[in-house]
Amino acid sequence: MRALVKKFNYLTKCYNYYYLTIAITKSSRIWEFFQGLLVVDFRVSLLNIPNSRQKMEREKMKRRKIIGLIAHDACKKDMIEWAAFNARRLAHHRLVCTGTTGNRIQKVFAEQYPDLEVDLTCLKSGPLGGDQQMGALIAEGRLDILVFFTDPMTMQPHDVDIKALIRLSTIANIVVACTRSTADFVISSELFDGDYQAVPPDHQTYVSRPV
Numbered sequence: 001m002r003a004l005v006k007k008f009n010y011l012t013k014c015y016n017y018y019y020l021t022i023a024i025t026k027s028s029r030i031w032e033f034f035q036g037l038l039v040v041d042f043r044v045s046l047l048n049i050p051n052s053r054q055k056m057e058r059e060k061m062k063r064r065k066i067i068g069l070i071a072h073d074a075c076k077k078d079m080i081e082w083a084a085f086n087a088r089r090l091a092h093h094r095l096v097c098t099g100t101t102g103n104r105i106q107k108v109f110a111e112q113y114p115d116l117e118v119d120l121t122c123l124k125s126g127p128l129g130g131d132q133q134m135g136a137l138i139a140e141g142r143l144d145i146l147v148f149f150t151d152p153m154t155m156q157p158h159d160v161d162i163k164a165l166i167r168l169s170t171i172a173n174i175v176v177a178c179t180r181s182t183a184d185f186v187i188s189s190e191l192f193d194g195d196y197q198a199v200p201p202d203h204q205t206y207v208s209r210p211v
Contacts, residue, residue, distance in 0.1 A: 061196040065144040068134050069097040069105065070126060070165075072156065075149035076101060078180050082147075084108050086187050087116060095120040096137065098130035131161040138168045145175040147183050173201045 067090070071079035083090060083105045095118065097105060102122035109118055124130040137143040146169050156162060169176045177183040186192060 061144050061198065063092075063194060065093045065192075066137075066142060067093050067095050068137065068143050068146040068148070069095060069101055070131070070134065070147070071101045071149040072126075072151035072154065074151040074154060076104060079147075079149050080104055080108055082149075082180055082183055084112055087113050087118070089187060089192070091116050091118050092193060093119075096123065096134065096143070097121070098123050098134065099125035099128070126161070127156075127158040131158060131165050135161070135165045135168050138165070138172050138174060141172070143172075143174060145177075145186065147177045147186070149180065149183075150178050171201060171203070173198055 069079065069083065079101060087109055091113075095102075095105075097120060099122055102120060106118075106120055106122070109116060109120075123133040134143070134146070138146070146165075148165070150162065166176070166178075175186060177186050
């Protein structure tokens with residue numbers, strides 16, 4: 001039992017889950033303990049991205065932002081070129097990409113900028129759940145900017161996920177760029193590398209509606 005408690009304390013420190021206390025006094029509560037551990041692991045360790053903004057009413061965007069990068073197949077070339085051209089500015093921030101896009105960006109960075117250290121996390125491929133993972137980050141207040149190069153000329157098998165992702169971005173009032181021109185304007189803005197206080201979205205009317 002002591003070893004179990006020691007292991008749990010180690011995990012909670014790793015996840016920065018400061019305020020969790022679980023009292024295990026009887027052997028009959030071991031299963032309850034493990035259930036709690038699973039909940040903590042799901043809520044806190046999502047992609048290992050620090051949850052500095054617990055609610056959708058986000059605090060001020062910091063200088064080092066968390067940026068999501070997604071591109072449909074027909075737009076991947078544009079995304080790779082854009083990311084490579086802006087590599088040194090992007091390197092100051094944390095990048096989160098869907099699977100295929102992220103792997104290709106990593107490869108280009110390694111080839112063209114071998115000395116550049118880039119903090120890049122790859123999710124699953126978009127149609128396999130990557131878009132939903134990105135949406136979860138937005139809903140948790142863990143994404144500041146979404147650069148999503150969409151292909152308007154091709155039907156997508158996960159179209160509902162794409163619409164949900166754009167909808168969540170609008171709800172959370174994060175920065176969204178769906179074209180290369182828009183992305184150029186965003187990354188060229190003086191706000192890109194500075195602090196920014198977004199107007200917090202107010203959904204209290206919806207939350208408190210009678211049901």
